[in-house]
Amino acid sequence: MDEDALEYHRTAPPGKIEISTTKPTNTQRDLSFAYSPGVAAPCREIDADAGEAYQYTTKGNLVGVVSNGSAVLGLGDIGAQASKPVMEGKGVLFKRFADIDVFDIELDLDDPDAFVDSVAAMEPTFGGINLEDIAAPDCFTIEEQLRERLSIPVFHDDQHGTAIISGAALLNAVEISGKDLADLEVTFAGAGAAALATARFYVSLGVKRENITMCDIDGILTTQRAESGDLNEYNREFARDLPEGDLADAMEGADVFVGLSAGGIVSQEMVRSMAADPIIFAMANPDPEIGYEAAKDARDDTVIMATGRSDYPNQVNNVLGFPFIFRGALDVRATEINEEMKVAAASALADLAKQDVPDSVVKAYGDQPLQFGPDYIIPKPLDARVLFEVAPAVARAAIDSGAARVDIDIDEYVERLEARLGKSREMMRVVLNKAKSDPKRIALAEGTDETIVRAASQIVERGIAEPVLIGDEDDIRGTIANLGLEFEPDVVDPESGDYEGYADHLYERRKRNGVTRREAASMIRDDTNYFGSVMVDRGDADALLTGLTNHYPSALRPPLQVVGTADDADYAAGVYMLTFKNSVIFVADATVNQAPDEDVLEEVTRHTAELARRFDVEPRAALLSYSDFGSVDNEGTRKPREAARRLREDPAVDFPVDGEMQADTAVVEEMLTGTYDFTDLEKPANVLVFPNLEAGNIGYKLLQRLGGADAIGPMLVGMDEPVHVLQRGDEVKDIVNLAAVATVDAQDEAY
Structure with missing residues (x-):
């Protein structure tokens, strides 16, 4: 263990933290803004109003972790220099869990008064001070004096955490x-x-x-x-x-x-x-x-x-506290961390432990059961929801108690916090907010599955939709009770109700495809995919989610046979939204059409562009190939080229689109504006239409695994009613996200 830890710390570059720039530094103009002469402008603003430091510098997101190394956990009084790995580690936790930047400060000072004077002199640098590993009783004196002298939060985590x-x-x-x-x-x-x-x-x-x-x-x-x-x-x-x-x-x-x-x-x-x-x-x-x-x-x-x-x-574990307490305090520019803010943090943590635990957290802890009770009374540190619960609670308490310098809208604040954890959360927030504005009735075909039941509970709790669980009612109610969930969903049991009308509906749809009336009745009774498809097609539900426990093609077949494609569509397609740190792209088709021709590619591009707009993204579409604008001419390259031509020449298409082009051409602005300055794309494409299913499926998975993208989907486009097919192994959050997408689909009068 010791040797592994030493190797971890000494591997180049030594230590665990670094400073990185947050603004461009690629040109002389950039550098003139970063330093002289441009830096004079914010200096003058701050000189006129010291509060402007929060606007023009890192002060509002910078915490000083300060120690003299006199009481390091498990090591005792090891001094300032030897304590530096611990203080760097504290900085890692601040950044990892709450996106707070840290300077670790190790002071070789035993005199409490000298220590206080040194820290107080650094107040202009920081938005808050975290005192660490300082021996008692000096730690009491130091914290008390600093709280009196400074107008920024001072928090001794060893005590209060x-x-x-x-x-x-x-x-x-x-x-x-x-x-x-x-x-x-x-x-x-x-x-x-x-x-x-x-x-x-x-x-x-x-x-x-x-x-x-x-x-x-x-x-x-x-x-x-x-x-x-x-x-x-x-x-x-x-x-x-x-x-x-x-x-x-x-x-x-x-x-x-x-x-x-x-x-x-x-x-x-x-x-x-x-x-x-x-x-x-x-x-x-x-x-x-x-x-x-x-x-x-x-x-x-x-x-x-x-x-x-x-x-x-x-x-x-104190990591459940200090990153999120400081996050909330910094974001309202608090002058202190008072008792009201501490109580708010504890109450928020206690409340979170009573909520259903995300699958990702359960997996991170070895799939051990995590359900409110004697063995689960506080959340786990790797539960990302702690940020969204504790920081807003602390911020609200700071505002209510008078410790905050600025007031904020807490709902908007939660959205900003989610954006800190990745573009996917920011993008899904757009759809979730739209869904909550007008919830729709969502049929869940695999209603007896525990993951589906948990997802339904969250859908209700978050006001996204009105879930309808399809399946054996006793099994569903039993699962709800075993999970300790407190919600009363609408349950539809195909075996206990009179659904002759559903059988008639299915028979009319499939009688010329070899399905008898008796077979239709059996399919309605025994196959919840067909039941859910008929439910949506009849208008008894607004949308359908299925596929969690089935192979994708098997789950897709009933909706295609019963619901079918929209009047203006001949083909359905599966789209993934891939989010990176500062960008988002939509990838099609990744799940449905094996060898699309130009007609399919044209239609899939239209539908994917419409989907992008539901996420408030203005589409810029590229039809991909291994050829750039005719550099290779064969049957394979002609299909995306022809589809792109039709789209460009259609006056109803109100988004830029071009092709065929190679993938790097589509996403590198210098190539679009330089080598291929004739293209209709002036900026990198955010809708990528692959030439066939193999390429699309391989491409999105490579981007996800090697490119570090978060994938949301697959989202089914082109259907006559909102239908989305889950993938086996999807987690609760994936189901909730697709339920939100389905709800927004159902809100669209075009369906």
């Missing part, structure tokens, strides 16, 4: 155990910075101060010890008028144990002495005060257990 995350766990543990915060008897092992901050925070959440018993290495913190001078000015606030005693005495009858001390100091007997259904947060690292299995096995009732370790359920 643990408090907030364990506070979120406490809120949910109390709910599960049926207890009340005000009635809890809480015992702390440890009386250092983290323990004191956590105890204070629990009081903010509703725990009574007089119900907190705190122990240090010498036993219970009592008023007698305080009066004798045995306690410092900080931990004496939790001294109680109790008899002298040790940790075992303090734990007897306690509802909650909070360990922030040393490993192995709690026995099973001590756990058995606690009140019914105890809550145990054993957070010493790397070894907890009592092991997870030992605590669970000590009693027959419910023990809700959390530790600081990732190999057990309910890890209290």
Whole structure:
């Protein structure tokens, strides 16, 4: 492990972070803006109004991670220089989870006053200060003085991070155990910075101060010890008028144990002495005060257990807090991180743990079950939703409490946060907002599948559509109950209702294709794909999603046979939207037409351009080949060339289109405006129409896997009613996204 870690850090370039430019620096003009003489303009603006630094510099997204290395977790007082890898690592977490930039500052200063003066002098540089690994009691003094002197947030994560995350766990543990915060008897092992901050925070959440018993290495913190001078000015606030005693005495009858001390100091007997259904947060690292299995096995009732370790359920990990708390604070230009903001963060985390967990998170943690209950009371660090829940909650609390310099619209803020995590989220937000403006009735053909049920729950929760689950009603209701979901979907059971009209409809559609009336009735009863297709074709639902548990061609066949293509379409096609960091392209056809001729290519281009506009993207289409504008002339290159000619000459086509052309020609602006300056494309194409199914399917997968693109789809175009065929293995988010696309399709009066 050590050698691997050393190799990780020393591999060129050494360390874990770097500075990169965010503006172009390719020309002399660019450089004149970046530095002299152009840089004088923002300097003058900031000189006139210091607040303009947030507008013209990185201040609003820059945090200083500051330490003197006097109390590094697991290493102790190793000094400023040796602590640098830890501070760089903290910067990595800020960037990875909340897109916040960091300068790590290691100060070789033991004097608290000198430390405070040095940090205070750097206030113009940063939007916030994260204090890290500073020994108690100096950490209290340093944070207090900096909070008084600075008008930007100052946050000692070692104190408040643990408090907030364990506070979120406490809120949910109390709910599960049926207890009340005000009635809890809480015992702390440890009386250092983290323990004191956590105890204070629990009081903010509703725990009574007089119900907190705190122990240090010498036993219970009592008023007698305080009066004798045995306690410092900080931990004496939790001294109680109790008899002298040790940790075992303090734990007897306690509802909650909070360990922030040393490993192995709690026995099973001590756990058995606690009140019914105890809550145990054993957070010493790397070894907890009592092991997870030992605590669970000590009693027959419910023990809700959390530790600081990732190999057990309910890890209290500070990365669930500080990146998102600072994100919310920075984005409203907060002057501080106050108690209201901390409580808001804990409450948001607690609420998130009650929501359905995305498949991507479940997979990241080895497919272990993650469902609200004793073994899942706080979210996992890799759950991207933490950003969208905690940061807005903190921002709102800052505004409401008067700590914010600027007011923001929280709904718009969530959209900006999503854009930080990738173009795909930004693009889907456009469609999701459109869907929510007028939700439609979406038939889900595989209604008994657990993933479909979970997706339906999210569709309802987010107001995207009105899902109709098709399948055995008892199975569907049972799945909802087993998953602990709280929603009442519309369920249609083909075997329990009178659907003779559906059988008649299918028979009329397929009687000249060898389907008898009896066979039609059997297909309606036994095949939910046919049932859903008829439901949409009759107008009993506005759109259909199917295919999660079927091979794509098998799932596509019933909708094609029943719903068919639109009046102005002869062909359907499968389109993927591929999103990159700063761009988006639509790729067709990737799923349906194996060897399209010029008629198919022309029509697919039209439909794909229409789809792009549903995402508020103005289409620029290129029909691809291995030839550029006739450089190779054969049957294969003539098809896209002819399709492009027809489109260019059609006055009804109101978007630029050209071809045939090679893929690099289509996406490299210098080639379009230089070598091929005659083309109708003045900018790189964002609609790429491939010459056949093999090329389209291979192309989108290469772009996804090697180009780092996020893929959304396949989205079916050209159908008479909105129908989309899922792919086997799609996750809940994929289904929700396609439900939104289907809803927007259904809103279009052209359907």
